Amino acid sequence: MAHFTKATSVKDWLNQRLAIEKVEKVMASEYWIPKNINFLWAMGMVLMITFTLLLVSGIFLLMYYQPNVDTAFDSVNYTIMREVDFGWLWRHIHGVAASVVFLIIYIHMFTGIYYGSYKKGREMIWISGMLLFITFSAEAFSGYMLPWGQMSYWAGMVITNLFAGGSLHADALVEWIRGDYVPAQAFLTRFFMLHVLLLPLAILGLIGLHFAALRIPHVNNQDGEEIDFDAESKKYLDGDKKGAKVMRFANDFMSKDMMVVGIYLVFFFYLVFWNYSFAMDPVNFDPADGLKTPAHIYPEWYFLWSYEILRPFSVDLGLILFAFAQVIFVLLPWLDRSPNAIAANRRGKPFMIWFWLMLANMIVLTAMGKLPPEGIYSSIGFVSAVLFVAQWVALPFITSRETKV
Amino acid sequence: MKNNSRRGFMGKAFGAVAAVGALGSLVAMKRSWDPLPSVKAAGFTTLDMSIYQEGVMVTEKWRGKPIFVLKKSAEVMEKEAQNPEAQKRNIKVGEDNFMVAIGLCTHLGCIPAFRKAKGDFLCACHGGQFDASGLVTKVPPPRGFDIPPFKIDGNKLILGEVGPEYQKMKETGVTL
Numbered sequence: 022m023a024h025f026t027k028a029t030s031v032k033d034w035l036n037q038r039l040a041i042e043k044v045e046k047v048m049a050s051e052y053w054i055p056k057n058i059n060f061l062w063a064m065g066m067v068l069m070i071t072f073t074l075l076l077v078s079g080i081f082l083l084m085y086y087q088p089n090v091d092t093a094f095d096s097v098n099y100t101i102m103r104e105v106d107f108g109w110l111w112r113h114i115h116g117v118a119a120s121v122v123f124l125i126i127y128i129h130m131f132t133g134i135y136y137g138s139y140k141k142g143r144e145m146i147w148i149s150g151m152l153l154f155i156t157f158s159a160e161a162f163s164g165y166m167l168p169w170g171q172m173s174y175w176a177g178m179v180i181t182n183l184f185a186g187g188s189l190h191a192d193a194l195v196e197w198i199r200g201d202y203v204p205a206q207a208f209l210t211r212f213f214m215l216h217v218l219l220l221p222l223a224i225l226g227l228i229g230l231h232f233a234a235l236r237i238p239h240v241n242n243q244d245g246e247e248i249d250f251d252a253e254s255k256k257y258l259d260g261d262k263k264g265a266k267v268m269r270f271a272n273d274f275m276s277k278d279m280m281v282v283g284i285y286l287v288f289f290f291y292l293v294f295w296n297y298s299f300a301m302d303p304v305n306f307d308p309a310d311g312l313k314t315p316a317h318i319y320p321e322w323y324f325l326w327s328y329e330i331l332r333p334f335s336v337d338l339g340l341i342l343f344a345f346a347q348v349i350f351v352l353l354p355w356l357d358r359s360p361n362a363i364a365a366n367r368r369g370k371p372f373m374i375w376f377w378l379m380l381a382n383m384i385v386l387t388a389m390g391k392l393p394p395e396g397i398y399s400s401i402g403f404v405s406a407v408l409f410v411a412q413w414v415a416l417p418f419i420t421s422r423e424t425k426v
Numbered sequence: 427m428k429n430n431s432r433r434g435f436m437g438k439a440f441g442a443v444a445a446v447g448a449l450g451s452l453v454a455m456k457r458s459w460d461p462l463p464s465v466k467a468a469g470f471t472t473l474d475m476s477i478y479q480e481g482v483m484v485t486e487k488w489r490g491k492p493i494f495v496l497k498k499s500a501e502v503m504e505k506e507a508q509n510p511e512a513q514k515r516n517i518k519v520g521e522d523n524f525m526v527a528i529g530l531c532t533h534l535g536c537i538p539a540f541r542k543a544k545g546d547f548l549c550a551c552h553g554g555q556f557d558a559s560g561l562v563t564k565v566p567p568p569r570g571f572d573i574p575p576f577k578i579d580g581n582k583l584i585l586g587e588v589g590p591e592y593q594k595m596k597e598t599g600v601t602l
Contacts, residue, residue, distance in 0.1 A: 211459070312487065312537065
């Protein structure tokens with residue numbers, strides 16, 4: 022057995038058994054963060070906090086929610102909302118956080134694209150991040166089924182129908198996913214399981230991977246500067262805190278990080294208390310009815326851009342482009358052929374235009390996805406969808422012409 | 427060296443056992459997600475076709491989906507006489523002629539409404555229209571209403587069972 026001595030303090034006792042001081046150094050005080058960063062570097066922590074809010078509010082909702090087609094609707098809209106003390110708080114936190122988390126994910130993602138944070142050894146950070154985006158999407162969709170209102174039911178119908186693969190008519194696959202011919206009890210219970218167990222487990226695992234992927238390449242910085250972390254951290258520890266290009270994760274970085282989190286939480290709880298209705302579709306306050314379709318079926322705002330890529334085309338082409346839109350972001354580190362890993366605005370005109378056009382176009386797609394597909398909206402949606410695909414096809418050509426800055 | 431080959435063998439043997447187990451559990455997992463026998467058993471709906479009135483559209487339910495049942499009037503039948511496409515979709519039970527179809531728009535699955543005055547269907551989602559035979563009269567729907575599997579038994583219609591009339595429709599591509 023290893024050698025243990027009589028402990029001099031509780032800390033020493035724990036240190037001998039768990040090496041807590043070493044763990045603290047590795048995870049926090051000697052985990053080095055570059056100094057030339059800005060508030061956008063706090064989005065990871067903002068996401069972590071939002072995920073925690075989802076987890077905690079979810080635990081409380083789970084104690085009263087009933088995954089049964091006859092009682093689910095009332096367990097949410099009556100039991101949780103009217104009977105449970107502060108039940109409304111958990112539901113509104115859960116609903117608002119589920120919506121806002123995607124806003125932050127998109128900001129986090131476009132920050133990464135803007136600063137080239139997927140390049141030069143940071144590919145795994147990007148990939149694990151995109152896997153998290155996909156898992157969060159599945160988590161959001163499965164959660165949307167649970168109140169068993171009209172939008173739950175019909176979104177469930179339409180999304181599972183996508184798996185029929187258009188002209189392939191793989192109806193057996195759709196029925197297998199549902200466990201029934203239409204969304205019914207088996208469907209609700211299995212999506213409940215996915216929402217509260219399997220997908221959260223996957224998310225926790227992927228968050229671990231996402232963090233682990235950061236350790237070796239470290240966090241990027243505003244200038245895409247390659248930093249010698251060993252040399253700079255030595256400088257810091259030797260007392261030259263001012264001259265070192267790095268700072269400690271805790272408490273140096275965390276103190277500023279939590280400042281951003283604080284501002285975010287004020288905004289977040291403003292939404293929870295006074296403006297939660299954007300996250301609660303009024304149509305979903307009608308109980309699910311398989312014999313009555315709502316006039317317009319549209320997804321939540323964060324899925325609208327990809328929904329709009331599906332919509333203007335014939336069934337098969339729409340599905341192919343939809344699938345394209347879902348996976349293409351994952352391939353970004355390889356589609357960007359440029360030798361530069363710096364901010365988009367410093368990489369020359371072509372990529373700068375590409376970046377801002379992509380961001381603007383996704384906002385246009387989002388807006389068009391919400392509007393009924395008629396007249397001018399349908400034309401704008403079509404042009405935007407074509408532009409989206411064209412931009413991705415053009416990306417390798419644009420970036421391979423870039424010269425090293 | 428000897429040890430290595432032993433370890434190699436043990437590794438392969440474990441791999442083989444694990445592969446069989448993994449494959450078996452995948453089968454079990456797949457099967458656990460299949461529709462239950464009770465769900466499948468409830469997948470049949472029997473309709474008494476003698477109770478319907480001409481020109482009155484009735485919505486029945488089969489496998490959770492709306493089923494449009496419309497007994498056709500003599501006028502509709504006259505119109506259909508010039509349209510072989512429509513004739514092929516006709517379901518004749520005894521002396522009566524019916525349109526029986528899954529009441530979901532073939533575009534994106536909304537439920538079209540029956541317009542009694544015009545005797546046709548209008549989908550509110552994207553403006554698709556269907557006539558009393560279930561054929562598309564205005565796009566976007568890519569095809570007429572799908573027809574559920576049916577079997578004619580006297581004056582009864584069993585939805586979910588495949589009869590010769592349905593088989594023929596399926597083979598000739600009248601329905602999917």
